[in-house]
Amino acid sequence: MNLDRKKIRKYYEQSIKYLLLVCAGVGAAAVLFITFFIFQSGAPLFGQVSPIEFLFSTHWEPSAEVDPGFGILPFITGSIIVTTLALLIGVPVGIACAIYLAEIAKGRFAEILRRVVEVLAGIPSVVFGLFGMTVICPIVRDVLGGTGYNALSGSIILAIMILPTIISISEISIRTVPHGYKVASFGLGATHWQTITKVLLPAARSGIIAAIILGTGRAIGETMAVYMVAGNTPLMPNFGEWLGLTSSVRTLTMNIITDMSYASGMHRTALFTTSIVLFIFIMTLNVLIQFITRKTKIHEAT
C-alpha cells in the first residue's frame, strides 16, 4: 500500500517534468518549423533566379508573361531607408526620454510618464497606421508636397513605434548603473549633466546598444503601419529628391503582404524568398544582441 503510493507519486512527478519539457519545447519547435518552412517554400526560386539577381536587380514584375522580374533591391532599399531614418529620429528622442525618466523625473510624475510609454507599446500597429494616415501624411504633404505617403511618413510612424522599446530598456540600463559611480562623480565636483554624459551613459552603453538593436528589429519587421503610410510603390526610391525621403516606397514586409493575397507560382515563391531575406536581417540583429550582452557579462565579471 505504502509502496504503491510512493510509486504513484514518482510517476506523477515524472509526468509533470515531461509535460513542462513539452511546453518548453513548443517555442523552440515553432522557431525550427518556421525556419524550415520559409526556406522550403522560398529557396526553390533560386532554381530559376540567381541570388545575385534577386538581391540586386531593381526589376520586380513577377507575374509578367514576358521577361518577368524578380529583383527585390527596391524593397531592401525601402526597408533600409525607413529603418535608418526611424532610428535617426527615434534613438535620440528615446535616449533623451530614458535619461529624463531615470535621472530627472521624480515621484508620481515619473510614474505616470512611464505608464504612458507602456501604453504606447501596447497600441496595435494598425492604429499607428490610421494615426499616420490622418495626421502624419497630411503634415508631410503640406510641408514637402507630393502625396504625403512616402518614406518620411513611414519613418516617423516607425520612430514612434520603436520609442517604447528604446526608452524602457535604456532607462533600465541607466538605472542599474552602480550607485557608487554616480556619487563618485558628484563627489569630484561634476555636475549632474557631466555625470550623465561622462559616467552613466558610458556605463549603460551595452544596454542602450541592445535597446537600439531591438528597436531596429521592430522597425524592420513592422508591416501594417508602414503599409498604410509609406506609399507602397515597387520602384527604387528617387534619391535625387530629398535623398529618397519623399519617394513612395515599398519595404520587404510590405512586398509580402501586398502580393500574397493573389500571387501564385513563381511570384508566390518569390514572396517566401523575400521573407528569407527579412528573416536573415532579424537573425543577424539577434546574434548581434547575444554577442553584445555576453561581452558585457564577461566585462562585469572581471
Add this chain to the structure above:
Amino acid sequence: MKKNYKIRTEKLNLFYGDVQALVDINMNVEYNRITALIGPSGCGKSTYLRTLNRMNDLIASVKIDGTVYYDDTDIYKDYDVIELRKRIGMVFQKPNPFPMSVYDNVAYGPRVHGIRKKEELDSIVEKSIKAAAVWDEVADRLHQPALGLSGGQQQRLCIARVLAVEPDVILMDEPTSALDPISTAKIEDLLDQLKKKYTIIIVTHNMQQAGRISDYTGFFLNGILIEMGTTKDIFFNPQDKRTEDYISGRFG
C-alpha cells in the same frame, strides 16, 4: 584669540523626513590633522561626514539646519556646491572606480573642471597616482580597465582620483572596511603621508584604526556628538561614561 579651523559646524541638525539623524552638532576640525569619527552603526557619523561636502543634497527627503563653515564660509549659503566638492573630496566605503581605464579615472576630475591639454593631464595623473602610493603597481597598466585592479589598489586609485582635483580636505567614509589587512595597512600609511598637505576626516568602525592614525577623535551616539578631543584623551581619559563604555568595548 579665536583659532581658525578648517571646518566648523554650529548647531547642525539633520532630518531624514521626520526622523532626526543629527542633533545640534558643534565640531571644530583642525588644519592638516586626521580627525576620526567613531560610534556604533546608525549613530550619524557617516551622515555627518556627508553634510560637509553636501552629498546629502542628493537625497530629496533630507532637511538640514545649522551652519557648516569651511574656511569660515557658510557652505550652504555662500558656496557653489561644485566648487565645494572640488575643495572637499570624498573617498567611499566600497572602492568605486569608474568602468574606465586607470588613467581616465584619475583624469576624470580635472577634465570635468575644464583641463583639456594632454601634457597637463599626464602630469596631474602621474602626480596624483604617486601621491596615493599606487604608482609602482599601476604605472605599466595606466590604459587598462581600473576594474581589473585589486580592491586595495582600487581604493588607492580612488584616493588618487580625489587628489587630482586638488582638494584641501578629504572626507573618508570607512575607506578600509572592504579591504584586507595588508591593503588596510597601506592605506593607513598613506593617510599619514597625506596629512602633511590635507585635512582628513575619516569615519571608521574600527577603533584600533582610529587609535593608530588619528590626531583627534569624535564619538557619536544616536545622532549626538558625545565627546570630541585629542585621540589620546578620548581613548585614555574619556570624560563621558558612554565614551568610556564604547571605547572599552562594552557596547557597539
